[in-house]
Amino acid sequence: MPVLLLVLMAGQAEASVFFKIVEVPTVYVSPEGEASFTIFVENLGSKSTYAGLKFRNIPEGLSIVGPRCTKWVDSGTTLEFDCQLSVEAGDISPGSYSFEVGIVATGAPPEWTEVEVIVSDDVAPRIEEAEGADSAEPEEYPPCPVVRDVGGTDEESVPGEGEEETPGFGGGAALGALALIFISERIRRR
Numbered sequence: 001m002p003v004l005l006l007v008l009m010a011g012q013a014e015a016s017v018f019f020k021i022v023e024v025p026t027v028y029v030s031p032e033g034e035a036s037f038t039i040f041v042e043n044l045g046s047k048s049t050y051a052g053l054k055f056r057n058i059p060e061g062l063s064i065v066g067p068r069c070t071k072w073v074d075s076g077t078t079l080e081f082d083c084q085l086s087v088e089a090g091d092i093s094p095g096s097y098s099f100e101v102g103i104v105a106t107g108a109p110p111e112w113t114e115v116e117v118i119v120s121d122d123v124a125p126r127i128e129e130a131e132g133a134d135s136a137e138p139e140e141y142p143p144c145p146v147v148r149d150v151g152g153t154d155e156e157s158v159p160g161e162g163e164e165e166t167p168g169f170g171g172g173a174a175l176g177a178l179a180l181i182f183i184s185e186r187i188r189r190r
Contacts, residue, residue, distance in 0.1 A: 017107035018045035022078060024101060026116045027087050031094065034065070037115075038082040039101055043073040051105040053081050058099040061092030062117060070104075087117055094119050 023040035041051060052070035065088050073079045097117040102110060 016045040017047050017049055017105055018043075019051055019073070019103040019105055019108050019111055020044055021101065021103065021111055021113040024113050024115050026118060028118045028120065029087050030121060031092060031119060034088050036082070037087070038080050039115075040078055040080050041073065041103060042078040043075050045108070046075055047107075048072065048074040049105055049107070051079075051103055051108070054102045054104050056100050056102065056112070059092075059097045059117075062097060062099065063088050073105075092119055094121055 020042050021039060022042045025037045027035050027037045029035040039053060041053075043049075043051070049072070050070050051073045055064050058064065069081060071079055071081065095118075097119060098114050099117070100112045101115050102112045
């Protein structure tokens with residue numbers, strides 16, 4: 001029994017990484033048009049880390065364009081991923097379609113959410129047409145704030161000096177369980 005308890009508690013001793021997609025829009029687009037959308041991701045784990053988006057089951061005639069993005073997400077916070085992701089309808093007939101968006105984060109379990117896409121001729125005009133003729137030049141995508149651990153100084157993504165990343169509640173519980181087992185074994189041996 002003590003060994004089983006140790007194994008269970010040791011698994012909880014490490015900081016957890018768990019993300020949840022908390023909000024996805026229904027994307028409305030006309031054939032041969034584009035539409036931007038934003039995905040909201042919440043870090044429910046006890047560890048802050050990098051996270052990004054991935055896509056699967058994209059129907060033929062739709063594509064995701066624009067840069068992919070990886071961002072630092074602090075524990076307990078919700079972050080929007082709006083890195084100019086857009087759905088581009090090619091030769092596709094009007095109707096309802098869907099694809100899945102997932103989260104990429106080291107150590108996080110898979111999390112997939114369906115995004116509904118409505119392709120319709122009745123959708124509002126494209127953004128460029130709505131803004132007028134002065135925006136005829138192509139839109140330039142801003143770079144994603146990708147930060148790598150190469151000695152740079154990005155105040156948002158690197159913990160401040162003297163700050164430590166602490167494990168989740170499992171660390172204290174594991175130490176407490178070890179202490180109880182140690183004490184009970186000493187009492188039994190007397």
